[in-house]
Amino acid sequence: MGLISKIATNDGHGENSAYFDGWKAYENDPFHPTQNPNGVIQMGLAENQLCFDLIQEWIVNNPKASICTYEGVQDFQDTAIFQDYHGLPEFRKAVARFMEKVRGDRVTFDPERIVMSGGATGAHESLAFCLADPGDAFLVPTPYYPGFDRDLRWRTGVQLFPVVCESCNNFKVTKEALEEAYSKAQESNIKVKGLLINNPSNPLGTILDKETLKDILRFINEKNIHLVCDEIYAATAFSQPSFISISEVKSEVVGCNDDLVHIVYSLSKDLGFPGFRVGIIYSYNDVVVNIARKMSSFGLVSTQTQRLIASMLLDTIFVENFIAKSSMRLLQRHGLFTKGLGQVGITTLKSNAGLFIWMDLRRFLENSTFDDELKLWHIIIDKVKLNVSPGCSFHCSEPGWFRVCFANMDDATMKIALRRIRHFVYLQPNKGVEVATKKQYCRTRSKLEISLSFRRLDDFMNSPHSPMSSPMVQARN
Incomplete structure (x- = not known):
């Protein structure tokens, strides 16, 4: 060994x-x-x-979207040859527009800030590399997705420090719980570099309300630590109250430093495409965007997948009907x-x-x-x-x-x-x-x-x- x-x-x-x-x-x-x-x-x-x-019906009706059909095979060569790690422009545009639709068109996303990765797993690891050094920690409210231990910790050396939430208030993330976790980490001489939240929550199936999101933003700004928002279940909200993205709230918090805010997204849950390995980093920090884009070389989305996804998600009628x-x-x-x-x-x-x-x-x-x-x-x-x-x-x-x-x-x-x-x-x-x-x-x-x-x-x-x-x-x- x-x-x-x-x-x-x-x-x-x-x-x-x-x-x-x-x-x-x-x-x-x-x-x-x-x-x-x-x-x-x-x-x-x-x-x-x-x-x-719904997906299968769209594919049948749009055969040119795939290079594996008679109608689309003429684009095989252009799809098969080398593409750089920025991703196809139409792919980044399509994902940005889909993220907007999922959020009710209440916010806009810049396609130039879309960084692709091999699923949300790769996106989380890339952000961990960008934001923290080995031994540093992210606070994470409990209960949380078991895969976070793999995604953020395994190869980076980053720690996850629990923010203990309890059933007596339906596992709500509170200011008191955040402060307590931060203090305990400091007492243990652990450097906290960020807070990771999952909204909607896996495993709870709940969403964070606007006031809680504002409290979270105030907290990370006071501590000058990063906020990673995993929003991969954004389109799965099926009843009121509606999902609210961190991107909608940050402008309402006085003095919020956008450089501290980062979103992880994917098409695995909202569209049901985990096998396509489409992960997204959307950061408001220019340095993080540039570094993460370089790192995406290790987890690119295939050009064939990008091409199909771009065609599908730019079909506004299909997207609205699907959601x-x-x-x-x-x-x-x-x-x-x-x-x-x-x-x-x-x-x-x-x-x-x-x-x-x-x-x-x-x-x-x-x-x-x-x-x-x-x-x-x-x-x-x-x-x-x-x-x-x-x-x-x-x-x-x-x-x-x-x-x-x-x-x-x-x-x-x-x-x-x-x-x-x-x-x-x-x-x-x-x-x-x-x-x-x-x-x-x-x-x-x-x-x-x-x-x-x-x-x-x-x-x-x-x-x-x-x-x-x-x-x-x-x-x-």
Whole structure:
């Protein structure tokens, strides 16, 4: 092992967490409706598969957008030859316009500030290289996406320092929590170079309101540290309140230093294109733009992909139709799933964005410990055969919370998953139907969704009023 670098062999990738172990359990025994009906259903992957029919329809109607068609093959040579790391001008323009549309045209983006990267993973690592030195830290509100440990830490030597958020205020990011985390980092002689926020939140599915965003901007300006805003779920907001980008708020904060503000974006979640590896850095800092553009040589988006994406996203009618229908379908699917959980008394954090739900299973723990959370998780993986992700893998401060994804499967698979959950709950000693006591839940539990209708789940799903009746795309099997 001494012949291999220490960076390559350290455990900073984070692959040994329960989050990735759940994926492995699915890969070893994947559910299939006919070939493996008792396999593990993948509910740990935040993928948006609800609108592929819209994408496919556009591709069929626009064959010139691809060099792999008779109509587009004449552009093969120009696409195949070398392109510099600035990216195609039409690609940068198209992404900038799409980012504006997602934000309701309330803000404009300069295509010259669009820096491409190999997915949001590459974008985060590039920003970490640009903004911090090994040993420096970014503050990150908990719970947060497990992949951040890999993206920002593994090869850069940068640390992530938790800003502890709690269920008693629905995991809201507060000024007090930010100050406390910053003070603790200083006490530990850790240099804080920035704050990383995820808006909308993964795993919470919540959005940050304008006042919280203003508080965050005031905080980073007072401390003179950078703000990295991961906004990759921007177009997944499916109900009010609407998503607000940091780009809309910064002009409202007196004395805000734009050089400290950076946005990470991608097309993996909003369009459902994780395989295309389209990541974006949008920085208001000229130096960061120039450096990040040089670094993008290590994670370019293929010219073929750029060409296709540019043509698609510059189609204004398609984009507006897609955003509207995607939001509608996410709302329907979210409603179907939370209704199904409510049938058996499972509560969830109230949310209106993302591709997942933050599910509260605290009352199923024998003891309020992370060891017991993992025991429960193993039962759900091994016996219930659902890959959901335990809160400890998201660095949650309280055991018993789980992230469950709802947009990466077809309606039939969702129905099977809900049946398995119902069967699991009914096997518990308390049958899982009584409302929890105040001691078990936070004082602000009124903001938690509790749906305890005991009408038969099958009756609801098969009703003509059910979201099941909406046109959904069959998941890949």
